[in-house]
Amino acid sequence: MPDMPWTTPTPPAPDAEVYVMASRFETKTLLGAFRFLLRSPGIVLQIRKAPGAHGAALRARVGARTFLTLSAWENRDALYRFAGSEPHRSNSRAAAAFMKDSAFTFWTAPASALPVTWAEAERRLDAQRARH
Numbered sequence: 001m002p003d004m005p006w007t008t009p010t011p012p013a014p015d016a017e018v019y020v021m022a023s024r025f026e027t028k029t030l031l032g033a034f035r036f037l038l039r040s041p042g043i044v045l046q047i048r049k050a051p052g053a054h055g056a057a058l059r060a061r062v063g064a065r066t067f068l069t070l071s072a073w074e075n076r077d078a079l080y081r082f083a084g085s086e087p088h089r090s091n092s093r094a095a096a097a098f099m100k101d102s103a104f105t106f107w108t109a110p111a112s113a114l115p116v117t118w119a120e121a122e123r124r125l126d127a128q129r130a131r132h
Helices: 030-049 076-083 088-098 118-131
Strands: 004-007 017-027 053-061 066-073 099-110
Touching (some): 004 030, 017 030, 030 066, 066 076, 066 118, 088 099
Antiparallel strands (some): 053 066
């Protein structure tokens, strides 16, 4: 599966504020990267149907065993409902076995800032890593 470009399941109101999440996952092995990749289509389909999802993208660097996700939500609760629902819930738990590292960062932004760029997501993830 190549990178998934930004997709907008439900456009936010133009004057809305959205809750944004960026994540970085690094698997322990190349096999783990392929396992992560094989689970991605089900999560992508889930996002496209998730209430409150305003956008999502995936950057897959299989050879580097690294994946970045970026998503925008109506609010924090919408993101947490998605994360606690299937298939994301089970896949997240299973992925822990082959994950070397993961990082998450969250912020709010005006809807007019969507789609968020990968450069912005990576800047925030790097800043999060530097704080820890």
